[in-house]
Amino acid sequence: MFIALWGYWLIYMIVIRLVFLMYNADLSAVLNASELFRIVFRGFHMDVSMAGYYLALYGLLLTFSVFFPSQWASRVLRWITVMLLVFSGAVTVVDLELYRHWGFRINNTPFMYLGPGAFGSISFWVAVKGTMIFFGLLGAFLFLYNKWIAPLAGSLSGRILKGYGLLMLLVTGGMILPIRGSFTVAPMNEGMVYFHASKPYANHAAINVVWNFVASMKQSAKIRYPEDFYDPGQTQSVMSRLYSAPDSTTPILKPGRPNVLLIIMEGFTSGIIEPLGGLPGITPALNRLCGEGILFTHFYASGDRTDKGVVSILSGYPAQTQTSIVKFPGKTENLPYLSRELKNRGYHTSFLYGGDADFANLRSYLTNARFDHLTDLESFPKVQNTSKWGVHDHFMFERLRAEMDTARMPFFKTVLTLSSHEPFDVPLKSRKVLQSEEDLYLNACTYTDKYLGEFIGYAKKQPWWNSTLIVITADHGHRHPGNRALQDEQRFRIPLLLLGGALSVTPHEKDILGGQTDIANTILAQTGGRENKFAFSKDLLNPAAVPFSAFFFQNGYGFMQPGKGYIYDHIAHRVTVAYGDTTDLGAGKAYQQALFSDYNRR
Structure with a gap:
């Protein structure tokens, strides 16, 4: 038997x-x-x-x-x-x-x-x-x-x-x-x-x-990453080279302290944005806006989930391969925060999200970020809670209008959308029958794009527009369109667009390689100078910045440099995807080791 x-x-x-x-x-x-x-x-x-x-x-x-x-x-x-x-x-x-x-x-x-x-x-x-x-x-x-x-x-x-x-x-x-x-x-x-x-x-x-x-x-929740993935001495040398640019930036803003509005779009991959090589007609408003500001054409998400993306943007801290640092308040307490730095510079800070801030331990992170005000699901009328994740984006953008009209200046406001998340149950009727999950995703992105465009149109008529920098990016990429594998670098490509009345330069594109962690020091450099405490963040507007980007997924990472890059699998212990010449893996391995060691110490 x-x-x-x-x-x-x-x-x-x-x-x-x-x-x-x-x-x-x-x-x-x-x-x-x-x-x-x-x-x-x-x-x-x-x-x-x-x-x-x-x-x-x-x-x-x-x-x-x-x-x-x-x-x-x-x-x-x-x-x-x-x-x-x-x-x-x-x-x-x-x-x-x-x-x-x-x-x-x-x-x-x-x-x-x-x-x-x-x-x-x-x-x-x-x-x-x-x-x-x-x-x-x-x-x-x-x-x-x-x-x-x-x-x-x-x-x-x-x-x-x-x-x-x-x-x-x-x-x-x-x-x-x-x-x-x-x-x-x-x-x-x-x-x-x-x-x-x-x-x-x-x-x-x-x-x-x-x-x-x-x-x-059977594994401990408090994972300790290896300290021998790459030589410690070489790791320090490589990291110094990657972030060795002097503190000098290209000014793009009018004189004075600008307001900063950071809009983080749920799952807005480059694959749906036409100026970035994406499908045509999915995001007409964002497509149009790409021609009105500074568009970064080779920009990557650090991870594959919202909680990882928010930390990468606001703390300039990369995603991890097996954990999410946001789940450990003892570690996030020691992170640098863009909101804290701007608050020290006299900014009034706030965070707006139409969902539940308790999900994925986000509230503890935002509390550590010391935002002056947090608006989440609890702040909206219950009749507006009509989606599985909370308040749909058209309600959220209505709330954003109201808060912007009463905001004390200079302000730093962060907005996180949610309607383009599964199950994509948005109140927008498509012209065609939505049969596949990809159809539903694209329709949800079109819905959110519509209200983003309407908000920007409204903002242009407000007195605060001329002194405001608007930063539009995504929390992470998406497997659609095309049902891309998690290890596909295209899945991690997302937009970064700078626009608003505070810009003093003509619209143009920048092709420097960068990622979410670079947003913090790019903004800080334009508002008084970058901060060295953001050890994984470079100023994308610094002419001497080293072009590269890293992204992380479960048990692996990708490292991109001009004309080359690779995907490394920690379980297989090898490069699984190569883009161009991959004879030198040192920079990517050093970056991964630096992140391993930094995470262990926090």
């Missing part, structure tokens, strides 16, 4: 991998038959390990069953199986949808975002699909258990159990071998199933999702 249980769970593990491949059919379609076979073959190694965990539990039960009637063992075997099926099915179903959005197999990361808005991106149809898959798996494998395993469990007699007690104890102890996955010093890990040098999805599909989740839960 023990062997039958092992076979039962190995079949289950293979089936859930096939379900994953079918659920992500658009991604699986680019794989050939050989690659699909290797996914199952390489993944079987981890399947055996996960089945070993379950078999160890069964083995302990059968070992101690010698002290109880045989009927007891049969019943408990059934209940353990049901609980394991429920647990495994829940992990599988949640992973199916999260992977499409996040690009990595489920681990302990979702627990960082549990809260009132945690399920805001789940549409009704996604919930129905997930429920059907969950109960389909549960029903099918309960049927298989009743037909195959239950008769074997029912035939166990007390005499047999007593005779096998010692044997089962030895077999249970032996489960350490399949669980560990090798006889070497390296235990089972995700890298053991990686096999493809250029298709991360193939490697991800080979991972046993239940094993991945269980392994991540």
Whole structure:
């Protein structure tokens, strides 16, 4: 029966991998038959390990069953199986949808975002699909258990159990071998199933999702990053070179202290903005505005989530590969803040968001940022709370108008939109039938763009316009359009646009490579001088600034320089995507090591 249980769970593990491949059919379609076979073959190694965990539990039960009637063992075997099926099915179903959005197999990361808005991106149809898959798996494998395993469990007699007690104890102890996955010093890990040098999805599909989740839960929430990824001495030398430009900037503003309005657009990737090479007609207002200010054409998000983007913008601090620093107030207390620096320079500061500021621990971060005023979901009438994430953007822009009319100058106001987040349930009727998720995303972006354009049109008529710098960027990129993989550098490309009546220069484009972390010192340089405490931020308007950008995702990073760049996978320990010459990886590795070490110290 023990062997039958092992076979039962190995079949289950293979089936859930096939379900994953079918659920992500658009991604699986680019794989050939050989690659699909290797996914199952390489993944079987981890399947055996996960089945070993379950078999160890069964083995302990059968070992101690010698002290109880045989009927007891049969019943408990059934209940353990049901609980394991429920647990495994829940992990599988949640992973199916999260992977499409996040690009990595489920681990302990979702627990960082549990809260009132945690399920805001789940549409009704996604919930129905997930429920059907969950109960389909549960029903099918309960049927298989009743037909195959239950008769074997029912035939166990007390005499047999007593005779096998010692044997089962030895077999249970032996489960350490399949669980560990090798006889070497390296235990089972995700890298053991990686096999493809250029298709991360193939490697991800080979991972046993239940094993991945269980392994991540065993890790400490306070992850300590390695200090030996790159030589410390060389790291310091490289970082000094990357940020060695003298404190000199190109003035772009009229004399005096300008107001600063920072607008952070949810998920506005460059792929939807025509002047940046994106699809035509999706953001007509923003397309037009790109010709009225300073447009940075090679600008990147630091991470792939809103909380990471907000920290990168306001603190000039890069995203992390396994954690989000915003979840640890003890660390964020020690970060530099753009709002604090401007407040020290006499600015009145405020933050406006139509959602729940408690989601993803954002409120503690904003509290540490010492904004004079915070407007979030609680500040809006309940009748306006009509989206799954909170107040739709047209209500938010109405509130922004009211707050701007009464703002004390000079002001620094940060605005974060939300309507272009899944499930894209915006109150805008499209001219065409919205069939795919990409259609819904593009429609939501068009909706937010409409009200952004109306707000800017209104702002141009206000007395504060001529003394205001408006900074428009995004919190992160998006997998749409094109359902790009998480490791695709195009997924991290976002806009950065400077406009407003405070500009003293003619509209133009700048092609210097930069990223979200550079916004802080770029603004500070125009309002009194940059601050060295923003160690990962350069002034993009400094003629001597070194052009480069770095971005981070789960267990990997990208590093872009003029004419070249690469994507590095920490699990595979290699470059998985190369853009141009990648013979010298030193600058990117040094940047990653500098971030690792800085995070550990905070």
